[in-house]
Amino acid sequence: MASVPRNQILRAATYVQKGGVGKTTTTAHVGVAAARDHDLDVVLVDLAGTQNDLSTHFGIGEDIEDLDAPISAVFGDDWEFIRDNIDDIVDRMVFETDEGVDIIPADPGLGGADNNLANIPVEERFDKLDAFIEDDLADRYDLVLLDLPGAENNIALNGLFAAGNVIAPLKPGAFESEQLDNLQADLDRIRDEHPVDPQLAMVIPTMIDLRTNLAEQFVTELAEEHPETSAPAHVADSQAVSNWQERGRTLFGVPDDELSNTGTRVLESYRENTSELIPRLS
Amino acid sequence: MSQEEAEKLLQNTKEQTRTNTEPTTSDDPSSLEDAIKDAYVAIDEGDANTNITVRDTNLAALFGGLEGADELERVARDAEKALGRDAENVSQSRTLGLLARIGLQEISPETLEVAAEARDEYIVNSQDDF
Numbered sequence: 001m002a003s004v005p006r007n008q009i010l011r012a013a014t015y016v017q018k019g020g021v022g023k024t025t026t027t028a029h030v031g032v033a034a035a036r037d038h039d040l041d042v043v044l045v046d047l048a049g050t051q052n053d054l055s056t057h058f059g060i061g062e063d064i065e066d067l068d069a070p071i072s073a074v075f076g077d078d079w080e081f082i083r084d085n086i087d088d089i090v091d092r093m094v095f096e097t098d099e100g101v102d103i104i105p106a107d108p109g110l111g112g113a114d115n116n117l118a119n120i121p122v123e124e125r126f127d128k129l130d131a132f133i134e135d136d137l138a139d140r141y142d143l144v145l146l147d148l149p150g151a152e153n154n155i156a157l158n159g160l161f162a163a164g165n166v167i168a169p170l171k172p173g174a175f176e177s178e179q180l181d182n183l184q185a186d187l188d189r190i191r192d193e194h195p196v197d198p199q200l201a202m203v204i205p206t207m208i209d210l211r212t213n214l215a216e217q218f219v220t221e222l223a224e225e226h227p228e229t230s231a232p233a234h235v236a237d238s239q240a241v242s243n244w245q246e247r248g249r250t251l252f253g254v255p256d257d258e259l260s261n262t263g264t265r266v267l268e269s270y271r272e273n274t275s276e277l278i279p280r281l282s
Numbered sequence: 283m284s285q286e287e288a289e290k291l292l293q294n295t296k297e298q299t300r301t302n303t304e305p306t307t308s309d310d311p312s313s314l315e316d317a318i319k320d321a322y323v324a325i326d327e328g329d330a331n332t333n334i335t336v337r338d339t340n341l342a343a344l345f346g347g348l349e350g351a352d353e354l355e356r357v358a359r360d361a362e363k364a365l366g367r368d369a370e371n372v373s374q375s376r377t378l379g380l381l382a383r384i385g386l387q388e389i390s391p392e393t394l395e396v397a398a399e400a401r402d403e404y405i406v407n408s409q410d411d412f
Contacts, residue, residue: 070296072295073292073295073296081288082288086292089292112297112299
């Protein structure tokens with residue numbers, strides 16, 4: 001069991017400037033693993049656009065259709081006034097799931113919030129989310145996972161500043177051979193150009209079919225060349241993930257007798273990776 | 283009342299989109315103020331003129347006629363009164379300056395406020411020079 005001192009919250013963000021690699025799937029499964037296996041109070045914050053994939057993953061897509069208290073408010077000039085004058089504002093932002101984690105969903109205002117952040121002096125632009133986590137989430141939760149947009153915008157930079165730790169799912173493919181180098185170059189450049197300091201906590205090979213040479217090579221090279229950040233377990237390519245996603249569940253929410261062999265392997269990978277990840281976040 | 287206002291601000295947040303918001307660029311007040319301060323410095327150092335040129339045949343004829351008909355003083359005094367300024371020597375140049383200020387006050391009062399702030403800050407910074 002992990003132990004987190006009161007009012008200190010572990011933080012990480014899934015971030016890589018590429019779509020379809022499993023950022024949302026990773027956020028969801030690491031979050032549930034942390035809650036179930038390590039008894040942590042976990043909140044997932046969806047900042048990855050306005051499609052609300054994370055909420056859909058947990059089957060609460062319909063519950064959040066007309067949001068009462070959008071997360072985008074945190075990034076605006078009026079946030080302190082709103083927070084000081086609405087007592088239960090954070091309660092209204094948070095949605096419970098039946099898999100042991102809470103979610104703060106994305107909302108349509110994130111696009112406008114990203115634009116408005118550009119009007120703020122750079123020295124104040126990237127700490128909005130950090131302040132929200134520190135002031136409003138740290139006393140409620142042990143772990144916050146941020147699902148970030150796959151683009152380097154002001155929302156993503158807020159997320160990187162707030163989280164500090166980056167989880168990067170990467171999958172093998174024709175154009176992916178340099179992607180880890182590209183990711184590290186992206187993080188280096190972000191550090192150089194902005195007052196944020198993201199550190200790569202874990203790279204997780206995803207959608208791995210070891211029957212292909214490309215995948216096998218990818219996993220091997222990652223482990224050999226980046227042992228300090230490579231996840232202990234790759235995540236297999238399994239149709240089970242998307243099948244159950246459509247039904248509003250992570251694989252943790254599937255009864256054992258209904259889970260396929262590959263689905264079971266995916267589950268075990270996420271559990272092993274989460275156990276390795278949590279100490280790295282302290 | 284504060285809670286009601288906070289609720290309204292909260293609901294407005296989720297309606298902002300990338301297409302109905304826009305980052306401000308170089309016409310925000312802080313960059314205009316800086317530009318005016320830079321202009322004061324340039325004038326002080328002789329790199330910029332204290333004259334403003336207006337090439338306008340009709341205005342040239344009008345002001346020539348006002349002077350010829352001894353009506354320029356009337357216009358100047360009316361302009362001084364509108365701006366709350368003391369009466370001073372009358373000239374075409376000074377009268378045009380007064381009228382330009384009245385025009386700015388009418389259509390863009392915030393511009394004059396920024397200009398006044400820039401001037402004040404420029405003066406304070408100048409006095410720091412040894």
